[in-house]
Amino acid sequence: MTGLVARRIGPGALPEVCARLAERPRENLLLLDLAMRLGDAAQPGEVASDLVGVWRGGQLVGVASLRPTLVFDAALEEPALDALVDAMETLQVGLAKAAPEHVERLWERVSRRRRHRLWLDRTETALALEVRAARLVPDAECRVRAAAESDLEPLVFAARESLREEDRPDPFAGDSDGFRRWVRGRVPRARVVEDGGMVRFAGYADVQRSEGWLLQGIYTWPETRRRGLAAVGTSALCREAFDAGARHVQLAVVDGNRAARQLYESLGFEPFARLRTLLFT
Numbered sequence: 001m002t003g004l005v006a007r008r009i010g011p012g013a014l015p016e017v018c019a020r021l022a023e024r025p026r027e028n029l030l031l032l033d034l035a036m037r038l039g040d041a042a043q044p045g046e047v048a049s050d051l052v053g054v055w056r057g058g059q060l061v062g063v064a065s066l067r068p069t070l071v072f073d074a075a076l077e078e079p080a081l082d083a084l085v086d087a088m089e090t091l092q093v094g095l096a097k098a099a100p101e102h103v104e105r106l107w108e109r110v111s112r113r114r115r116h117r118l119w120l121d122r123t124e125t126a127l128a129l130e131v132r133a134a135r136l137v138p139d140a141e142c143r144v145r146a147a148a149e150s151d152l153e154p155l156v157f158a159a160r161e162s163l164r165e166e167d168r169p170d171p172f173a174g175d176s177d178g179f180r181r182w183v184r185g186r187v188p189r190a191r192v193v194e195d196g197g198m199v200r201f202a203g204y205a206d207v208q209r210s211e212g213w214l215l216q217g218i219y220t221w222p223e224t225r226r227r228g229l230a231a232v233g234t235s236a237l238c239r240e241a242f243d244a245g246a247r248h249v250q251l252a253v254v255d256g257n258r259a260a261r262q263l264y265e266s267l268g269f270e271p272f273a274r275l276r277t278l279l280f281t
Contacts (some may be wrong), residue, residue, distance in 0.1 A: 004083040008065070009051040011039050016060050017019040017053060022074070026128060027074035027273055029250060030097070033207040033214070034065045046185050054083045064088070070096035070106065074273075078164045085109050092116075093281045095112035100276040107278060120168055120279035125261070127269035128212070135268045136235035140228060143235040147190035150279070154199040155190060156183050158219040159177055166254075168279065186217075191240075193233040198226040201233040205241065213241035215251040218260075238267070 009017055010081055011211040017035050034049040047146065054062035062080030063073040072081065081102060088094075089109040096103050100123060110116065147155060158178070160171060171179035186204055193201035200221045207214035211251035215237055220230045241249045253261045 002058050004061070005056075006052055006054045006055050006083045006087045008183075009035070009038065009053045013053060013060070014038060015053070017063055020060055020075075022029060022061060022211070024074045026248065026250065029207055029212045029214055030069070030210065031063065031065055031071045031073060032211065033209060034071065035063070036209075037090050044088050046124075046182060052084060052087050054080045056080075063245055066091070068095070069092050070098065072098040072102040074099065076102065076141050081105055089113055089207070094110050094278075096278040097275060100274055101276050103276040105279075116280040118278070120277060122166075122188060123255045123269045124249060124275040124277060125251045126273040126275055127261075128248045128250040128272050129238060129264075129267065129269045130248050133268040133270065134238060134242070135266065137228070137231045137237055137267070139236065140232050141245070142200075142229060142232060143194040145192060145194070147187050147192050149184075149187060151192055151199055152167065152180070152184055152187065154192070155187065155202055156180055158199075158202040159183050159217065162217060162219045190217075191233060193229050193236075195224055195229060196225075201229040203237055205237055208241070208244065208246070210247065211246075212246050212248040212250055213237070213246045215249060218251065230260075231267065234264070235267060240279060 014035060021032040021035060025032060035051055038049045038051060049065060050067040051063060051065050055058055062076050062084055064084045065071045070088065072084065085106050087107060090113065091110055096106060101166065163171060189204045189206055191203055191205070192199045203218040204216050205213050206216045215234070218230065218234065238249045251264065253264065
């Protein structure tokens, strides 16, 4: 680690940071988006971006985010990774989502310093879709549309149930008002599918960049699963992304969720990376 210096990234370093991350835009899409939002006011219920970089002399050799999610630069070499972990090892709470080897190194150091409660530890496969490979399904008789403020209650339900299905803590047991504010702040990024006049599918385009769109929070109401609503809703999100000029669309599937993996692959998505998600307090 000789000669490596880790320090917080300010707006003045953004051109250098973005140039590095753009070398691997698919793997770094979330981190690139967090970098571009550095200094922006956070949405209600959300945490502002906080990034750290590692320099060797005057050269940037690594980037990671501290908040709202712990994400590492995909091109990190081991000495730069260790320097970034040094800057993170005093964290008392965190949600990490990165390459398994990066998360493992972080967890070794963080858990060594203090006793943490591990709420979530899972591996996922990141999949991507390019327009040339897309096999999207047409809109069915159900209605696909952008979410509105009036959809807040079904969106809160979907977000809460998604966490419950992952065995994560019930957000209503901690700060239900804060959780509602967080969901309300995401409404502009949400798309829903109505069936019989009721919202029965929700998904979020959390990153919307020309390099790619990142879809998260995809949820179908249990009573309407296996009826094609997820295929319709995901296809609509992908068409919107491609119409906006995105070069690809990506999402992640938890290991063991064979139904979701089969659905996305049927639409043309292909795996490109492995991820590990860790939530600790």
